[in-house]
Amino acid sequence: MTVSRVLNNSPSVRESNRRKVQKAMEELNYQPNSAARSLVRGKTGVIGMSITNFNDSFYDRVIRVVNRKLAEQGYFLALSIAEDEDGGANFLFQKDRVDGIILLSPLEEKEYVEELKRKNIPVVLLDNQFQHEDVPSVVVDNYKGGYEATKHLIGLGHTQIAYIGGPSVFLSVAERKRGFVQALEDAGLTSFGTDSCGFTVSGGYEVAKRWMREDKLPTAFFCGDDFIALGVVQALREEGFRVPHDISVVGFDDQQFVGEFYPRLTTVRQPEAQMGSIGVDLLMKLIHGEVMPPAVTKLAPQLLVRESTASVRLT
Amino acid sequence: MTVSRVLNNSPSVRESNRRKVQKAMEELNYQPNSAARSLVRGKTGVIGMSITNFNDSFYDRVIRVVNRKLAEQGYFLALSIAEDEDGGANFLFQKDRVDGIILLSPLEEKEYVEELKRKNIPVVLLDNQFQHEDVPSVVVDNYKGGYEATKHLIGLGHTQIAYIGGPSVFLSVAERKRGFVQALEDAGLTSFGTDSCGFTVSGGYEVAKRWMREDKLPTAFFCGDDFIALGVVQALREEGFRVPHDISVVGFDDQQFVGEFYPRLTTVRQPEAQMGSIGVDLLMKLIHGEVMPPAVTKLAPQLLVRESTASVRLT
């Protein structure tokens, strides 16, 4: 009826009637039923986003940008937590619940991507290094991040540099390491050693402690993320080493307040805003049926030099 | 048709037919349209949760518990970010999109609560001290948290204790302070002074610096949250004071890794799991139309004594 037209403000409705309808809507506290609407229209106006990790500044920043940008375009963002098995996005995995999905995950997620493809749901991958055929993705250039961080250390005169990465399920881990190795090679150096642990403070702490027990100490650590870096700093401190005076440490991600608390961490910042923004753009194109853009967009990270790195100390 | 019955596995369908239908569903990759389903049934199977804050361990823990518990009961959780004006839950604010809402917010949210009431959407408040008529809520006993933290400090011999709280929009701030004051009074002491700042590292940092400039230094700080506490620690350290050797500091919330990094922070841990669990229980009761339980459930926090507090130093 006419009501539908005023809801979708079609032009062909007499002003007086439009007024009347609006008044009635107010009085009755009327609100269109979105299920019915979705049913007939075949769209919901909501975009789903699956997230694996919460308490993390990198994800936080990406999510906020996506939320804002989606809102600008008239879409709602529904976040879903990806727990272990269920891929977490399960609730999103229904074509009629969302118009599109943004998968924010550092893991492969092959199955989910395939399922979504099969269901014909537009999907974009963020922070996901894996290339799934014709699913567009936006990632940061982790290789470059590792390279820049290491180069910075080399520039400070360090020659004994170690890398402590995260779990090998994350492709980012290997990429950062590749950058690390290449930077050393380009400078004619060799790696002091590498190791890995969980992306946690305690992980970094334990690796560093173990190394110290074995009398194996570089003059600088490049860590796979800030949590590991903090753990390393903590372990070093407990054994009487000062950062950066004795040993330099660099992290990755610029987590909340690592730049505000001693020792202000030198780290690699990812372009979260760009990532989120491009991700939304890609998804919108997909939704509007535009031709598929190039599969993977790679963004440059930025080295933030702070106080946890210094010139190598000549003993 | 029969299909509907096998979907909802009603008993009255011949086994052979059930088999046939299932096979067909597999082959066609069939998935029931949830919009149509919601439309006729009047429920969606999703619970919305509005969150103001992301990169925060307290919220993270609550959210994860809620997610898990909801999943157990066959509901999906859709998270929505509450940005400034929109109350963020706007997408949830439609009765036909969700079966119920959990508002996780430390702010008053009067308008939203009223709007939800008006729309007749079951709603439960978490971490929200404000009492909205007949909306059940679960909060932590911030008064008690403040009391216990201060008592701990007093027990260590401190008599010059200061409180640095967060922004006064948060009721929790006043409650924690009330606990602080009462503990002092019960011990026959008076407050060394109070101040406030944002719930940030830099906030705590600046207050402490300012106080030091004015030669105003207590022997112990009770801070409104861990971020403030870290800022205070950092400021003290920069001025040559050691924590806890010279000055003790206690925080609130047990944020990620404040227990792993020097100085391991003494803090107050909120019972996130309980809060989430009770919140879900309440919401389920509301949804099933059970009689309204008592309006506000108050949970006891727990003091975690670590290394940022020590006996007062007798100079």
Next chain:
DNA sequence: CCCAAAAGTTAAAACGTTTAAACTTTTGCG
């Protein structure tokens, strides 16, 4: 073997909107 009850199946209506088509009123020009 018949018949009633039980078990299972099919048909029709309903959920609340949008869209397309048919219909009616208004407008403006000669």
Next chain:
DNA sequence: CGCAAAAGTTTAAACGTTTTAACTTTTGGG
């Protein structure tokens, strides 16, 4: 003032399920 075009309104069908009622088949007791 009449008529065609434009503007606006009403009707009907459709979206994909569930629910209720009506119908058909199977089962089992006498």
